[in-house]
Structures are given as structure tokens and as C-alpha cells.
Amino acid sequence: MTEKFRSLTETLILHHSLSSEDYEYLLANRSEESAALLAKEAVRVRKEMYGNTVYIRGLIEISNICRNDCLYCGIRKSNLKCKRYRLMPEEILACAEEGYALGFRTFVLQGGEDAFYTDDILCDLIGRIRERYPECAVTLSLGERSTESFLRLYEAGAERYLLRHETADEGHYGQLHPPEMSFRNRMKCLYALKEIGYQTGCGFMVGSPFQTYKTLAEDLKFIETFRPDMCGIGPFIPHKDTPFGKGKGTSEKVELTCYLLSIIRLIHPPVLLPATTALSTLHPQGREKGILAGANVVMPNLSPQSVRAKYELYDHKLFSGEESAEEIENLRQRMKRIGYEIVTDRGDRA
Numbered sequence: 482m483t484e485k486f487r488s489l490t491e492t493l494i495l496h497h498s499l500s501s502e503d504y505e506y507l508l509a510n511r512s513e514e515s516a517a518l519l520a521k522e523a524v525r526v527r528k529e530m531y532g533n534t535v536y537i538r539g540l541i542e543i544s545n546i547c548r549n550d551c552l553y554c555g556i557r558k559s560n561l562k563c564k565r566y567r568l569m570p571e572e573i574l575a576c577a578e579e580g581y582a583l584g585f586r587t588f589v590l591q592g593g594e595d596a597f598y599t600d601d602i603l604c605d606l607i608g609r610i611r612e613r614y615p616e617c618a619v620t621l622s623l624g625e626r627s628t629e630s631f632l633r634l635y636e637a638g639a640e641r642y643l644l645r646h647e648t649a650d651e652g653h654y655g656q657l658h659p660p661e662m663s664f665r666n667r668m669k670c671l672y673a674l675k676e677i678g679y680q681t682g683c684g685f686m687v688g689s690p691f692q693t694y695k696t697l698a699e700d701l702k703f704i705e706t707f708r709p710d711m712c713g714i715g716p717f718i719p720h721k722d723t724p725f726g727k728g729k730g731t732s733e734k735v736e737l738t739c740y741l742l743s744i745i746r747l748i749h750p751p752v753l754l755p756a757t758t759a760l761s762t763l764h765p766q767g768r769e770k771g772i773l774a775g776a777n778v779v780m781p782n783l784s785p786q787s788v789r790a791k792y793e794l795y796d797h798k799l800f801s802g803e804e805s806a807e808e809i810e811n812l813r814q815r816m817k818r819i820g821y822e823i824v825t826d827r828g829d830r831a
């Protein structure tokens with residue numbers, strides 16, 4: 482490890498900020514030793530903020546119908562092979578009920594941009610969840626909507642919103658998305674969510690096509706300035722029925738994702754950072770690796786078994802797992818083995 486690397490790490494720890502060039506330097510000069518240093522510091526910082534707790538969120542994938550055509554995504558509208566489904570409000574409530582019984586106190590409603598879910602339908606649903614489970618938080622992850630819509634959903638009781646920015650480089654954004662989608666609107670949505678008062682999550686894929694250390698440095702700079710409450714990052718994994726279907730998810734992406742988790746923890750200590758499904762899809766110990774790099778959230782799937790395989794954002798997405806009582810106990814044990822404790826309270830940002 483170079484002297485420069487050490488000194489940049491110290492600056493990052495002290496000031497939570499580096500120039501884009503210096504972020505690039507950290508990314509380009511990775512080694513096992515430097516990754517270990519960043520992870521150690523990230524874990525120290527995260528323990529100061531959150532002790533050894535890991536928050537658990539119940540993910541309900543409500544629909545894979547999407548009006549968008551993102552080039553990387555398995556549920557893009559042009560993928561005619563995708564078997565579409567949509568959960569009805571009653572089915573979503575049943576998932577929440579099951580999740581509640583398992584100890585979940587946050588429900589994440591995630592889905593494609595499906596026009597079925599009008600503000601009226603969502604407000605009613607959010608209201609019913611909040612009424613039944615007043616101590617639970619509702620997180621939405623339903624893509625881009627109008628500011629008025631975000632406001633109505635917030636007023637109905639949704640307090641958190643996840644909307645990955647995907648890349649903070651406008652040119653790169655254009656390479657990943659069809660012309661009708663815009664970086665500006667993405668950013669507009671993110672700032673509107675924050676302004677309304679949502680705990681707001683952004684995030685990006687690691688190893689996406691055309692990504693460079695320069696664009697990743699921009700992502701880090703964006704996180705530094707936007708200061709999201711949450712940040713979801715995971716490796717890009719090709720989906721065979723998309724334009725970016727060739728290529729493989731590689732172990733390098735696992736390492737780079739963990740490396741970035743550490744840097745993000747140091748940039749913004751209180752951030753809620755999930756060890757994502759994509760990370761555990763590429764590596765059997767993905768969740769553990771993420772936590773040991775500075776993540777502090779896991780998001781098991783609560784969607785009904787019958788639809789799970791269909792929410793296929795990328796090839797071989799894990800869709801069985803930690804959703805039964807037995808499996809959650811298993812996850813708890815796995816976390817315990819590396820020194821962490823799953824907690825079921827709402828887990829707002831420290």
C-alpha cells in the first residue's frame with residue numbers, strides 16, 4: 482500500500498470527503514491489503530454508529546410489470562420472455578402479515594413502474610398497512626413518479642423511498658437507459674423525495690457496462706453531497722434476455738462492491754447500507770462479506786413463493802432463502818457467527 486493511499490484513507494476518515502481524482506485513486510489502487518484497511522475502518526465507524534446490530538427489512542416484490550426499458554434489467558418492457566405478475570393489495574397485505582409474524586417491522590414494497598398502482602390504490606394500501614401495524618415502517622421502491630405523487634404517498638404514511646440513481650454520470654446514464662429516460666428526471670425525483678421528508682435511498686450497480694473508475698468516483702461524490710439515508714449497491718449481473726446479456730458476474734465485482742461499501746460507510750457514517758441480494762447471488766457468503774465490509778442491513782424476500790422466480794432482474798437471482806421462520810433463524814445464526822445481531826425494530830438512521 483502506498484503512502485498516498487494511507488494518507489487518503491486518513492483524510493476520508495477525518496473529513497468524509499475526497500476529490501473525484503482521489504476517489505479514483507482509491508479505486509484504481511486496490512489490493513487485498515488496502516481493502517482490508519478500508520473494511521477495518523468502515524467496521525469501526527459502523528460499530529460506533531450502530532454497534533453490532535444488523536437491521537432486517539422485509540422485501541415484497543409487488544409487480545414485475547414495468548413501463549421502462551432499462552438496458553440492463555430483466556423486467557424491462559421489451560423482454561417478452563419475462564412472465565409478468567402483479568400482486569393485488571390483498572396479497573401484499575398477506576405478505577405483510579406473514580412478515581409481521583416473523584418479526585419484520587419494515588416492509589419494502591418494490592416493483593417495476595406499473596401503472597396499475599395509482600396513487601389512490603397505493604395510498605389505500607399504505608394506510609391499511611400503517612393502520613394494522615402502527616409500529617412498522619413502509620418503504621417504497623416503485624421508480625420514478627411525479628412530485629405530487631411522492632407527496633401523496635408520504636402523506637398516506639410511507640416514510641422511506643428507495644430510488645437508485647444507477648450512475649451519477651449523465652453520459653453513462655444515457656448508455657444504460659433508453660432515450661425516453663433521463664438523468665435529470667432521476668435526480669429531480671431524488672431531490673423531491675428528500676425535500677418532502679422521506680428517508681431517501683439512492684444506489685448503483687457495480688460493474689455495469691461502460692462503468693469506469695471515473696464514473697464510480699462520480700457516484701461517490703454524489704453520495705458525499707446528496708447524503709442519502711440509505712444506499713443500495715450490488716454487482717451488475719447480466720440477464721440473458723437483455724441487450725447486456727453477455728458476460729458474467731465475476732468475483733471481482735463482489736470484491737469491488739465490498740470495497741465500495743467500505744468507502745461509502747467512511748464517506749457517510751450513518752448511512753443504512755444493505756448487503757444486497759445481488760451480492761449474495763454472486764457469492765455464497767455475500768451477505769457476510771457485505772456486513773464485514775461495513776453494511777448494516779439485510780433484506781430477505783417476503784414475496785409469495787409462486788411469483789418469486791419471476792422477479793428476475795438478472796440471471797440466477799436468488800429466490801429461495803431467508804423468508805421462513807427457520808430461514809430467518811438461519812440468517813440470524815450466520816450473522817451471529819461473524820459477531821452481529823439481527824434486530825427487528827424499525828431501525829431508522831442513527
Ligand code: 5AD
Pocket residue numbers: 553554555645647684685686715716717718719720759794795796
Ligand atoms: N444486475 C444487478 N442489478 C440490477 N438491477 C437491475 N438489473 C440488474 C442487473 N442485471 C438493479 C437496478 C435497479 C434495481 C431494482 O435492481 O439497480 O435499480
